[in-house]
Amino acid sequence: MSDLLLELRAIEKSFGSVHVLHGVDLDVRRGEVIGLIGENGAGKSTLMNIVAGTLAPSAGTMAFEGRPAQLRSVRDGRAIGISFVHQELSTVGALSIAENIFLGDYRAGPGGFVNYKAIRTEAAQVLERVGLGHIDPRTELGRLRTGEQQLIEIAKAIVEKPRLLILDEPTSSLTPFEAERLFALMKELSDQGTGLILITHRLEEALANCSRIVVLRDGRLISDRASATTGREQLIHDMVGKEATFTYRGGERGPGEVRLKVEGLKDKGFLAPIDLEVRAGEVVGLFGLVGAGRTEFLETLYGARPRTAGSVTLDGAPVAISEVTDAVKAGLFMLPEGRKSRGILPTHSVERNISISHLGQLARHGFVPGGAEREAAARRAETLNIKMGSIRQPITSLSGGNQQKALFGRALLADPRILLLDEPTHGVDVGAKSEIYDIIHGLADQGLGIIVASSELPEIMALADRCVVFAGGRIAGILSRDQMSDDAILELAFSLEADAPGTGKAPAYAR
């Protein structure tokens, strides 16, 4: 028998008119750990969905263990030994841990009865392997922390003793401790001959734990390198298609007056008291690993989640923010993380998505003058260079980057003094990204105070005049432009992890 586990040949995939994958070839051998990397939207998840049977390819062939495989469902994929841990959590909070691990099957006998004894014992064993041996498998899954739920997903995948295991960004919600545990487990599996594919945005992680690293860009397989002989810069070059070209150009702005002053801001339990200042014309970068608490901080500041303590001063005057409406009135505006779920109004047109924050100012006696609205939205769309057929087309028909620019238009129309940006370029292509960077710089030039939360170091380096590093729900350190370097930032980002809340052994549900 050959060593070859998976062979993909000329895989193509289109969603309607959108061509996502262009003739991808890929081989995976037994016991091999492949790192699959690429920018957001490169097609990594789509490719793996095809391998696992969730999606059917538009063209191309796949063979598994030497036999041609035409998968019509996840079930087919699992039947031949392929397990897939999806990027989004797909757990069922209402069921127990054991039931989740055996979801849909539950080791039921011919009578259709769940074999609780079997799944409990087997679940306990597999929990031990993923480092959750201290948890009772009968616990309702909804009581676990996100990271723990992610580990349950991994347990769910390995309990079937797959021959190929695909992990799509498994570490994004794990603590470093949990992540290390996972890598050890991957090593153990690969020693037993399981093939693994790991999708990750953390290059160090890929370099340290994978034997080969495959780079996807715009749906094409760009490179396939042995990690032992490859460096970070090479991978970035492969991913981006050019040297990281974003350059910082904030230097010429002089530091203005303090516009925003946050003191002792706390939420219900996760955030330590946060103090922060933002000056006019300043871009403050918020860096942190996923789960560091940046979103929590921004949302608490913005009034979107309950605050338990702290004060906010804007241009010297204290402002009371208990609801988002208060924040907007005071002159704050936030572009949230999660464009689709929390950003766009999906059945609204581009125009109306842009103008929604501006209706208050436009309205006379409560009426919105249609002409003025259209004009205001169209002007923003033009300055932001949004590519579209008509401003009245539904926003969902735009590409992600253009949707994001439309949301910028919304923010600009709100005419804020302080702009809060949470992952502003998530899922945005390189071209749009640099345009968005220009927009941010332009706004800072006009004197806005801007806070940008980002998980991408190059983004922080290209934008921030100052970098605030979050870890474990508190500020781990603040670096001035001169002090900012990849190493310095990362060191801070990892520094507080060990004693941060939620990372210890005590599970959340035990409280």
Added chain:
Amino acid sequence: AQELPEGATVEAVENTEGPIRIAFMAFQNNPFWTPVTEGAEAAREYLADFDVTVDYIDMGDNMSAEAVIASVESAIAQQYDGIVTVPVFDGTERIINEAVAEGIPVVNIIAEGSQPSDRLFFMGQDATAAGAQLGEFMAGEMEGDGKLGVITGLFGATQHSQRMNGALDYLAENHPEIEIIGPFENQDAAETAYSLVQDMYTANNDLEMVYVTAGGPFGAAKAIQDLGLTGEVGVVGFDHTPENTTYIDSGEMAALIDQAPFQQAFDATVMLYNHLVTGEGFESDYIPVEGNILTPDGML
């Protein structure tokens, strides 16, 4: 020209006016309406020889004032020469007046709202009198004392209230020793009457009689049967429908009063026709119909 069908009492006069169109309206939600429809059908056949068209208009299975209004409105729009309808509810007077103002005489049968209208006449049972009639009957059966459970159809329906109060007022006046349990509303549902009787009996195991003013008396009778109280507790209610009369035979139903629905439907239609031909009015605008009380011992 033709024999009157059995149960009918009014003959038609010679038609000197040419073709005449009459709209006959009734509901269609329970067996009470079966003899009404049959009466209308008999009138249609009988009057066909007199160059009269009687159209049966189904007011639906959802009894409400709005349904009556919509049907009368539509009959006006269709320019019928006369209308026979069953305006059970308060609030139907206006549209009846409107029809009359348009020159379309209206005859009300069976039950009408409590407010006066310009209808040609109302034929039907005096609900209060019928209630009193049954009150007297029940007092006799109960020998002047004991507990009487009362279940009424809808608190809002005029006819139901009149039947209820007719009996209650009579009893309060003449037999104050009779204790009244309730009244409870069953919304014409037999299953609710069943549960109500069960619960009433639980709290009053010396219950002697149950009075159901509207829909579903057989549910109450069935409850008596299932409680094994046949002969001890009697149910009194309205209408000789097959479901109800079953329990006359088996003994739970002590009395049922009817409203001569077939006769009302037929006679009213023919009287309306006669009026349309002759233009003659009527002595009174209320034509009472005697109710027949059916008991296990036969008609009273």
Added chain:
Amino acid sequence: MGGRVTRSLAQVFSHREASIALMILILFVALSFANEYFLSSRNLLNVGRQASVVAIVALGQALVIISRGLDLSVGSTLGLSAVSSAYVASVTGSQELALAAGLGAGLVVGVLNGLMVTRININPFIATLGMLSVARGVALLMTGGIPIPYTGWAQWLGAGRIGDVPFSLILLIVLVVVFHIFATRTRIGRNVYAIGDNPKAARLAGINIEGTRLLVYALCGMLAGLGGIILAGNLASASPDLGRGYELDVIAAVILGGAALSGGRGTMYGVLLGALLMALLSNAFVLLGISSHWQVVAKGLVIILAVGIDGLRRGRED
């Protein structure tokens, strides 16, 4: 200019409103042939009047549904408002107070619904299901179950005509126009759509979700109150039983009119069309002398058909 008109037309007819307009048209043509009286202005005006109460209440319901809510209590609210108004009229004799009491009762119920949904986070279906019972019970308690005779302004609202045209139909047309403008031209109206489309995004964009939702439920309650006054006026009698089961008809009209229960979608003229279609169906069965039992079947089939076409076009959602 021409392009704009075509585009607007296309936009109008890409939605469910188109299927409904088509159904109405077909029914119209068929009935014109089947019954000589159908096209008489009297009959058509009757249809309009019969649609008016459902349509007026449906305007409020549509706003609630567009904001991703639901109000099952409208039927009961209608009854409660009717008896409140009639009661105040009979006690005080003042027509102004009576009108205010009817609208006020609706408003109170609406505000309570809104508070339950926005402050206590009760699912709208459940909150208004509870209110359905409470409002009906209060109406029964107020009256002891006995209808109250009701004349005066209400009667004029419910049964008056200007020329041949029923006043309630004129009121409906005015309200459709007003609410169309409210929904499409005012800030709050636009916020209602945004909230229904994506509540999280709307909140983060600075829209006062709680306030807007509260307003929408309040408006819905008030329109149900108006409906109650009209209905009671039409009958010259306010029964606590008035409007029983109306909620389902009203929701059906809104859904037929193109609104989606998932929020963010729906128009006021669609609601009008939906209510008209249902009234036309009833009229058809009476005019053609078909058993009303068929009408019950037809009503259900029309709902399924209208929405089913959409469903097939749209495909799976989860």
Added chain:
Amino acid sequence: MGGRVTRSLAQVFSHREASIALMILILFVALSFANEYFLSSRNLLNVGRQASVVAIVALGQALVIISRGLDLSVGSTLGLSAVSSAYVASVTGSQELALAAGLGAGLVVGVLNGLMVTRININPFIATLGMLSVARGVALLMTGGIPIPYTGWAQWLGAGRIGDVPFSLILLIVLVVVFHIFATRTRIGRNVYAIGDNPKAARLAGINIEGTRLLVYALCGMLAGLGGIILAGNLASASPDLGRGYELDVIAAVILGGAALSGGRGTMYGVLLGALLMALLSNAFVLLGISSHWQVVAKGLVIILAVGIDGLRRGRED
């Protein structure tokens, strides 16, 4: 072992079932003092019987709601099944065929609901709102609106007793146990929860969502059919009007019993408690001789209260 018991107890009482059990307890104690007959076994058995039809139908509804669906057509299905069963009994005289016809009619309606929801992607609220009308209409057409006398097995099901205990109550208890086992111990039952809680996760786990949903609607229809037979048997007469408005009572029982309309949550014993609470309320009003108008108010308040407590605990959702 001890820990296990405590944990199970804690789990049981962390949910809405606890509030309902408490309300039942309070009502129980209050009624025991207020009326000497309340605690008589006869009265308690009556309450059980009165709850049985709503509870049986609510078991099916609960499954539908747990799977994130809704069935508004149960009341009409109940009526249709009752007349179908009585009709077949009167025509063929065969009790087996009659039973099969009643359950079969329910099954057909359920399957149609399921197909509309899973194949045509009609929102369950709307699909079953349409079916509410269609099924009722068909029942009316079958009978011409006239009830059919119905004796035989059905009568025994609806009114029979074993010893003093009503057979329908025994059937209810058996069904609760069976459905509890189905929901908590079988593969399909667990899949119902998974689908309701997180349809995407369920699909990725290879669970047959369409099939499971179809089954759940079919079961719900069949239980409504059984409810129809029991109700008709109880009265020895099948009216096409049977079960009008039942859907709201049934849904209220399910919600009171702790299920969430957003799916994934709910228990069969909770449904039993919910139905018992409602039956107990009715019983209380008759025993205490309080106007039944208060009962209407109380029913609504209980729903709002039970769910409102949850809402306050849970906080805002969007």
